[in-house]
Amino acid sequence: xxxxxxxxxxxxxxxxxxxxxxxxxxxxxxxxxxxxxxxxxxxxxxxxxxxxxxxxxxxxxxxxxxxxxxxxxxxxxxxxxxxxxxxxxxxxxxxxxxxxxxxxxxxxxxxxxxxxxxxxxxxxxxxxxxxxxxxxxxxxxxxxxxxxxxxxxxxxxxxxxxxxxxxxxxxxxxxxxxxxxxxxxxxxxxxxxxxxxxxxxxxxxxxxxxxxxxxxxxxxxxxxxxxxxxxxxxxxxxxxxxxxxxxxxxxxxxxxxxxxxxxxxxxxxxxxxxxxxxxxxxxxxxxxxxxxxxxxxxxxxxxxxxxxxxxxxxxxxxxxxxxxxxxxxxxxxxxxxxxxxxxxxxxxxxxxxxxxxxxxxxxxxxxxxxxxxxxxxxxxxxxxxxxxxxxxxxxxxxxxxxxxxxxxxxxxxxxxxxxxxxxxxxxxxxxxxxxxxxxxxxxxxxxxxxxxxxxxxxxxxxxxxxxxxxxxxxxxxxxxxxxxxxxxxxxxxxxxxxxxxxxxxxxxxxxxxxxxxxxxxxxxxxxxxxxxxxxxxxxxxxxxxxxxxxxxxxxxxxxxxxxxxxxxxxxxxxxxxxxxxxxxxxxxxxxxxxxxxxxxxxxxxxxxxxxxxx
Amino acid sequence: xxxxxxxxxxxxxxxxxxxxxxxxxxxxxxxxxxxxxxxxxxxxxxxxxxxxxxxxxxxxxxxxxxxxxxxxxxxxxxxxxxxxxxxxxxxxxxxxxxxxxxxxxxxxxxxxxx
Numbered sequence: 001x002x003x004x005x006x007x008x009x010x011x012x013x014x015x016x017x018x019x020x021x022x023x024x025x026x027x028x029x030x031x032x033x034x035x036x037x038x039x040x041x042x043x044x045x046x047x048x049x050x051x052x053x054x055x056x057x058x059x060x061x062x063x064x065x066x067x068x069x070x071x072x073x074x075x076x077x078x079x080x081x082x083x084x085x086x087x088x089x090x091x092x093x094x095x096x097x098x099x100x101x102x103x104x105x106x107x108x109x110x111x112x113x114x115x116x117x118x119x120x121x122x123x124x125x126x127x128x129x130x131x132x133x134x135x136x137x138x139x140x141x142x143x144x145x146x147x148x149x150x151x152x153x154x155x156x157x158x159x160x161x162x163x164x165x166x167x168x169x170x171x172x173x174x175x176x177x178x179x180x181x182x183x184x185x186x187x188x189x190x191x192x193x194x195x196x197x198x199x200x201x202x203x204x205x206x207x208x209x210x211x212x213x214x215x216x217x218x219x220x221x222x223x224x225x226x227x228x229x230x231x232x233x234x235x236x237x238x239x240x241x242x243x244x245x246x247x248x249x250x251x252x253x254x255x256x257x258x259x260x261x262x263x264x265x266x267x268x269x270x271x272x273x274x275x276x277x278x279x280x281x282x283x284x285x286x287x288x289x290x291x292x293x294x295x296x297x298x299x300x301x302x303x304x305x306x307x308x309x310x311x312x313x314x315x316x317x318x319x320x321x322x323x324x325x326x327x328x329x330x331x332x333x334x335x336x337x338x339x340x341x342x343x344x345x346x347x348x349x350x351x352x353x354x355x356x357x358x359x360x361x362x363x364x365x366x367x368x369x370x371x372x373x374x375x376x377x378x379x380x381x382x383x384x385x386x387x388x389x390x391x392x393x394x395x396x397x398x399x400x401x402x403x404x405x406x407x408x409x410x411x412x413x414x415x416x417x418x419x420x421x422x423x424x425x426x427x428x429x430x431x432x433x434x435x436x437x438x439x440x441x442x443x444x445x446x447x448x449x450x451x452x453x454x455x456x457x458x459x460x461x462x463x464x465x466x467x468x469x470x471x472x473x474x475x476x477x478x479x480x481x482x483x484x485x486x487x488x489x490x491x492x493x494x495x496x497x498x499x500x501x502x503x504x505x506x507x508x509x510x511x512x513x514x515x516x517x518x519x520x521x522x523x524x525x526x527x528x529x530x531x532x533x534x535x536x537x538x539x540x541x542x543x544x545x546x547x548x549x550x551x552x553x554x555x556x557x558x559x560x561x562x563x564x565x566x567x568x569x570x571x572x573x574x575x576x577x578x579x580x581x582x583x584x585x586x587x588x589x590x591x592x593x594x595x596x597x598x599x600x601x602x603x604x605x606x607x608x609x610x611x612x613x614x
Numbered sequence: 615x616x617x618x619x620x621x622x623x624x625x626x627x628x629x630x631x632x633x634x635x636x637x638x639x640x641x642x643x644x645x646x647x648x649x650x651x652x653x654x655x656x657x658x659x660x661x662x663x664x665x666x667x668x669x670x671x672x673x674x675x676x677x678x679x680x681x682x683x684x685x686x687x688x689x690x691x692x693x694x695x696x697x698x699x700x701x702x703x704x705x706x707x708x709x710x711x712x713x714x715x716x717x718x719x720x721x722x723x724x725x726x727x728x
Binding site: 176203204295303 | 706710716720
């Protein structure tokens with residue numbers, strides 16, 4: 001067997017730009033997503049400052065609309081999804097007992113496309129103003145807007161969306177094909193299951209968005225008339241396409257959080273997850289039903305009572321599998337030896353918060369009542385309860401739980417508890433009063449309100465809450481910074497974990513598993529611990545390990561897309577052509593350069609095992 | 615003597631060989647049949663449109679049905695979906711078709727009939 005001498009170790013910046021290692025790409029996703037999370041949070045706080053007092057004139061009109069649009073867009077596409085992908089990258093291959101994802105190169109392409117798409121979108125702030133048509137970009141608002149903001153929105157998200165689609169396909173293939181011996185589907189940890197269903201949703205939902213963005217791009221750049229009723233178009237097509245994507249999108253967001261919560265609650269209750277198969281079934285069912293409910297975003301459009309009723313019933317049906325999950329989490333905790341670490345606090349805080357968001361969701365699913373709630377702060381309160389109270393609490397929980405595995409350090413628990421309580425109390429202070437603001441008639445997306453309408457007090461409280469949430473996030477940042485000190489070095493299994501990602505030493509070896517593990521049950525590591533082995537039984541002898549080479553091509557390919565995006569925004573066809581040309585050149589190079597990767601020799605692996613590094 | 619011990623093995627080998635050849639022959643037959651069928655279906659579809667005796671509305675539905683049949687020939691005979699180990703491609707395609715069908719059907723119902 002010829003070994004390939006082409007492998008050269010890169011270091012520093014070049015290592016990160018060329019990496020195809022899922023663990024490093026996971027960290028890149030987490031850092032980039034975290035950065036955009038801070039930007040989106042800053043935009044939220046600025047909006048709350050504007051709304052703190054009635055008749056305030058700090059960020060008015062167009063600027064407020066830009067903040068509003070960019071807050072929603074950034075949080076959904078550039079913060080939440082990349083952080084989810086960060087955890088999926090860092091953890092799913094480890095939980096499967098795999099050495100990497102199925103397509104490491106495509107993984108890198110996915111990250112860099114997302115990154116350049118996000119940068120392109122945010123550059124709009126400095127180049128004539130951000131988009132201001134809302135994160136939903138409804139036509140005709142988005143088609144008649146004259147500045148380039150919406151162009152940045154369309155092109156930036158189109159590029160980022162292509163990266164997300166690549167990532168979703170990658171994880172589908174990885175989970176189907178790369179499971180270790182004995183890791184049957186019904187032995188997969190719930191986070192991996194949630195990642196699997198989420199990837200399926202991405203596969204089916206994102207093409208709808210891609211099509212919608214192409215229509216909008218053609219409408220704006222090439223003067224097409226898909227959404228222009230004067231020329232035979234139909235405004236509603238955009239709304240339908242957007243929500244055919246948009247509703248599965250919210251399940252794409254929440255399912256991984258469900259997965260994280262399942263892992264954390266099971267680990268910190270020292271109990272196997274209650275009703276594992278029901279949990280799996282509920283996850284799949286939520287994913288399935290998620291495709292048949294998009295019209296509940298459009299009840300007031302006037303599609304008629306039959307359409308509204310069908311989609312209302314489908315929407316209410318989703319409460320059933322979600323309720324199954326809630327009860328299973330409670331039953332998992334029941335009788336368990338609960339350890340209230342920060343990760344567990346976030347998970348426990350998640351359960352009632354998400355239930356509150358779910359209850360307002362059922363309220364909104366009644367079309368007759370929805371006519372009252374529509375476009376009011378009640379809706380804002382509802383979706384922040386499920387997205388912040390659900391997803392973000394889940395992601396924080398996952399961050400504290402997996403931080404040792406990803407960064408070889410633990411986060412400080414005292415600061416973690418400050419982080420949790422500040423964020424949790426701040427969250428409820430911010431969004432709970434918004435239910436009443438909505439019921440009292442305060443419309444969403446409007447930059448001011450008059451005094452004397454009894455809206456002042458609740459708005460003031462809401463802003464105080466937002467500042468507390470900001471303070472909680474600052475505590476998290478401080479925690480991350482001080483964790484760099486060697487005082488916080490971790491052991492390989494700091495939480496007495498149950499799943500495979502805690503079975504290898506820290507730092508995780510480049511090849512994850514020196515020997516592919518043999519999985520003998522659900523919670524594979526826990527099975528071995530109770531059997532008295534303490535470590536996984538290998539399924540193969542020590543041997544050569546085949547590894548992929550890093551490559552700068554994903555970075556250059558995405559840079560080409562970024563450049564062509566600028567070309568299309570400013571209708572400069574030379575720049576657009578040059579960017580796409582760069583993309584084609586990198587594709588060509590990727591096709592003709594034979595790169596078989598390299599091998600880590602058996603002796604190196606044996607030395608690692610002896611030295612406790614694998 | 616030596617032949618005696620080797621004989622069973624070679625028989626097994628020969629049996630496997632024969633079975634593989636039979637399977638191949640069977641598959642070639644399937645390929646031939648479906649190839650001829652696909653050409654015939656294409657000709658029928660062409661005639662349905664070409665002929666003036668068949669009304670347009672019927673012809674459209676008719677060739678769409680033929681197209682579905684062709685897709686199944688394509689997937690099962692030529693892309694070997696009938697073979698073992700294709701569960702996931704089948705699941706993926708079925709759920710994709712389901713999602714697309716729901717979307718298209720309700721979009722057509724909601725936008726162009728109301």
